[in-house]
Amino acid sequence: MSIEFDQGKAYTVDRGAPKARNGQGMLAGMGVVFKHFRDAMTKKLDNPSEISGVFTVQYPEERYKLPEAARNFPILLYEDASGQELCTSCFQCERICPPQVIHITQAKDPVSGKAVPAIAEFLIEYDACMSCGLCAEVCPFDAIKMDHEYELSTDVHGGLTIDRAGLMRPISYYEQLAPSFWAEVKDGALKKLQGAIKRRSGLVGIAPQMVEVLKKREPSIQESGVGSQNTAIQNPEPRTEPIELRTQNPEPPSPPTPLPVGEERRSRGEGIAATTEAATPVPTAPASSITDTTAPATAPAIPAPSGDARAEKAAKLVAIRAANAKKNETPEGTP
Amino acid sequence: MTDLLRSIIQDAWPFWLISLIASLITITIIMLAAVGTMMLMVWLERRVVARMQDRLGPNRVGPAGLLQSIADGVKMFTKEDIVPRAADQWVHMLAPIVVVSPVVLIFAVVPWGRGVSPSDFGNGVLFVLAISSISAIGLMMAGWSSSNKFAMLGAMRAVAQLISYEIPAVLALLSAVIVSGSMQLARMPELQGGWPLVGTTLGGPDLGLGWFVFTPVGLVGFVIFFIAILAEGERTPFDIPEADSEIVAGHTTEYSGMKFALFYIGQYVLNFVLSMVATVVFLGGWQGPLLAQLAIGNLAPLGGLLSLVYMLIKVWGLFFVMIWLRGALPRLRVDQLMDFAWKLLLPIALINLFSAALWVTINLWGSSPAWTIKVIIPVVSIDLLGWLETASPIVRQITALIVTAALNIAAIRWVLAINRRTEDEEPEEAMLDVLEQRVA
Numbered sequence: 037m038s039i040e041f042d043q044g045k046a047y048t049v050d051r052g053a054p055k056a057r058n059g060q061g062m063l064a065g066m067g068v069v070f071k072h073f074r075d076a077m078t079k080k081l082d083n084p085s086e087i088s089g090v091f092t093v094q095y096p097e098e099r100y101k102l103p104e105a106a107r108n109f110p111i112l113l114y115e116d117a118s119g120q121e122l123c124t125s126c127f128q129c130e131r132i133c134p135p136q137v138i139h140i141t142q143a144k145d146p147v148s149g150k151a152v153p154a155i156a157e158f159l160i161e162y163d164a165c166m167s168c169g170l171c172a173e174v175c176p177f178d179a180i181k182m183d184h185e186y187e188l189s190t191d192v193h194g195g196l197t198i199d200r201a202g203l204m205r206p207i208s209y210y211e212q213l214a215p216s217f218w219a220e221v222k223d224g225a226l227k228k229l230q231g232a233i234k235r236r237s238g239l240v241g242i243a244p245q246m247v248e249v250l251k252k253r254e255p256s257i258q259e260s261g262v263g264s265q266n267t268a269i270q271n272p273e274p275r276t277e278p279i280e281l282r283t284q285n286p287e288p289p290s291p292p293t294p295l296p297v298g299e300e301r302r303s304r305g306e307g308i309a310a311t312t313e314a315a316t317p318v319p320t321a322p323a324s325s326i327t328d329t330t331a332p333a334t335a336p337a338i339p340a341p342s343g344d345a346r347a348e349k350a351a352k353l354v355a356i357r358a359a360n361a362k363k364n365e366t367p368e369g370t371p
Numbered sequence: 372m373t374d375l376l377r378s379i380i381q382d383a384w385p386f387w388l389i390s391l392i393a394s395l396i397t398i399t400i401i402m403l404a405a406v407g408t409m410m411l412m413v414w415l416e417r418r419v420v421a422r423m424q425d426r427l428g429p430n431r432v433g434p435a436g437l438l439q440s441i442a443d444g445v446k447m448f449t450k451e452d453i454v455p456r457a458a459d460q461w462v463h464m465l466a467p468i469v470v471v472s473p474v475v476l477i478f479a480v481v482p483w484g485r486g487v488s489p490s491d492f493g494n495g496v497l498f499v500l501a502i503s504s505i506s507a508i509g510l511m512m513a514g515w516s517s518s519n520k521f522a523m524l525g526a527m528r529a530v531a532q533l534i535s536y537e538i539p540a541v542l543a544l545l546s547a548v549i550v551s552g553s554m555q556l557a558r559m560p561e562l563q564g565g566w567p568l569v570g571t572t573l574g575g576p577d578l579g580l581g582w583f584v585f586t587p588v589g590l591v592g593f594v595i596f597f598i599a600i601l602a603e604g605e606r607t608p609f610d611i612p613e614a615d616s617e618i619v620a621g622h623t624t625e626y627s628g629m630k631f632a633l634f635y636i637g638q639y640v641l642n643f644v645l646s647m648v649a650t651v652v653f654l655g656g657w658q659g660p661l662l663a664q665l666a667i668g669n670l671a672p673l674g675g676l677l678s679l680v681y682m683l684i685k686v687w688g689l690f691f692v693m694i695w696l697r698g699a700l701p702r703l704r705v706d707q708l709m710d711f712a713w714k715l716l717l718p719i720a721l722i723n724l725f726s727a728a729l730w731v732t733i734n735l736w737g738s739s740p741a742w743t744i745k746v747i748i749p750v751v752s753i754d755l756l757g758w759l760e761t762a763s764p765i766v767r768q769i770t771a772l773i774v775t776a777a778l779n780i781a782a783i784r785w786v787l788a789i790n791r792r793t794e795d796e797e798p799e800e801a802m803l804d805v806l807e808q809r810v811a
Binding site: 062065066068069070072073075076077088089090091092094 | 419421422423424425426427695696698699700
């Protein structure tokens with residue numbers, strides 16, 4: 037029933053006639069509590085909305101799977117096999133960053149000294165980052181993404197300013213974090229990377245942690261007459277022989293396990309000039325091999341080409357390279 | 372302990388030295404047992420209450436979190452001992468000692484198992500009641516010397532509560548004392564052998580189940596005593612003296628470090644030792660099945676061990692009920708607490724005392740001249756209870772059971788009835804009256 041008065045309405049609940057409760061209410065309450073006690077000893081709930089049973093997630097041992105859209109701090113992506121970075125140093129993220137914690141240094145062409153679309157250094161101050169994710173939103177090349185890693189605490193002052201080597205993650209790492217998100221942008225991102233490689237393959241940045249890996253792989257590539265230290269070298273016909281090139285790589289690309297944060301921090305990335313000069317396994321960039329990042333070990337069944345074919349191909353490549361070099365120098369030399 | 376030492380050392384050392392050493396050993400064991408028990412109790416309470424609230428409780432330090440209390444103890448030891456400038460330094464320092472020491476003293480008279488009693492003391496019940504009241508002085512000292520309003524309020528509440536609940540506790544114990552005819556705590560369990568309800572009066576194999584709690588008098592006495600020790604130990608729902616949502620931490624507000632830990636130890640040990648007293652007096656103490664059969668010969672040590680196990684199971688069971696109540700019940704208000712003690716427990720305890728007297732009268736009538744009362748009416752002398760002298764023990768037991776049970780049930784019904792809120796006092800009704808007046 038309810039009664040209206042000046043200040044509003046008052047409701048009372050009709051509990052029936054008052055009766056003597058000789059402790060039954062207390063016993064009922066104790067029964068409920070005991071049921072919880074019993075269930076908590078025996079039941080482990082997955083769904084906290086169930087009535088009784090333990091639903092504690094014991095954090096360091098157990099953890100919830102983060103949703104794909106979870107975002108903590110930004111990371112940069114590189115292509116798994118070739119180590120080529122997706123970032124073109126367009127400065128969009130640096131501009132939009134609200135707390136201005138992103139600092140990009142653009143790479144310079146070692147010959148001409150002009151700025152090129154690659155990064156020399158990329159710093160993010162994680163300690164001041166507000167995890168808004170705007171950098172990932174705005175990036176036209178899908179090169180910067182939000183990581184799920186959250187156990188970053190450190191007692192090193194300045195230890196949360198992460199450099200290029202510490203930021204770089206293989207695409208497969210991000211794909212495993214957010215498969216559906218990556219599937220949406222995958223084609224576009226790889227197409228843009230392909231475009232960059234096609235136009236100026238020697239200038240595409242290589243992830244610092246991949247430099248050593250690629251160097252090791254280099255001899256076999258040189259043997260095939262495809263790889264070279266020349267920065268100006270490009271791959272003239274990437275689409276014709278993707279499978280062959282992969283067969284000649286003796287070891288498949290190392291699994292995409294990023295280093296722990298501490299170690300990444302210690303290994304300062306080298307400048308782009310050094311990396312591009314050191315190792316440029318340029319030809320390993322056909323579209324099919326890039327898109328097929330998860331299963332590089334499927335190829336070895338196909339036999340290697342014969343010596344004749346190899347020599348022929350090498351001759352062809354040298355000719356095309358020379359032509360390309362000329363073509364590249366002309367526009368860059370005359371601004 | 373003294374006898375044990377004498378048997379080992381023979382007469383090489385003087386008697387006083389052996390007594391002294393034996394006493395020191397006993398004291399050491401008691402102190403260690405007290406502190407160890409307290410740590411285990413804190414762990415158990417935290418784990419059990421956590422499960423009742425669908426949590427896990429401390430499970431990181433040591434196996435299943437067992438060492439959590441030790442970690443807490445280390446923390447307490449390393450804390451700074453802060454004494455407020457306005458505090459009465461000496462009283463402030465003495466208060467924890469005054470609170471804890473009587474509590475530990477109670478251990479001296481409580482038997483742990485058959486033949487395992489620190490001190491065989493003739494007036495054990497009296498000693499327990501006298502000693503446990505001393506804590507109230509310590510609480511008052513703590514609250515007063517802190518010169519803090521919360522501490523003062525907490526101490527006031529604690530003392531009021533202790534004094535109020537002492538009386539039902541005493542009356543409940545007294546009923547057991549009347550029935551058993553002994554104040555010796557160490558002897559109480561021995562008197563509770565035999566069969567449920569009838570004890571050893573009818574003969575037959577000794578089941579070890581003649582606990583007082585199985586008689587109507589003992590049941591009511593046990594419930595009253597248990598409620599009273601909840602209040603004396605400041606357990607929920609009677610944790611008013613340290614109601615943290617109202618008065619910070621009560622009398623311990625201005626205490627830190629080991630002094631605070633002493634209050635904490637004191638409270639838990641008091642809970643434990645009062646549970647022990649309740650067990651010994653009402654739940655048969657170390658008495659249990661198979662003990663009588665293991666009393667003689669080579670099996671005696673095994674029997675002793677079994678008696679210790681029975682005792683500990685009962686005491687920890689009582690403590691579990693305390694935890695259970697803490698998980699289930701909210702805190703009472705101060706006036707509710709006082710009402711409960713004076714209007715409900717005290718009348719029932721008094722009537723229970725009368726029931727106890729009746730129980731003994733009916734069972735023992737005629738067995739000694741002291742029990743034979745004749746009602747003298749000017750003309751003729753009638754022996755009102757004379758027929759009991761000739762009745763068989765079983766008839767007497769049944770008569771006693773019926774009389775005391777009827778009396779106790781009637782008493783409880785009556786006390787509940789007179790305490791019931793009348794219909795026009797219902798809070799809903801009262802509110803409606805107020806609102807109706809406002810509307811008008």
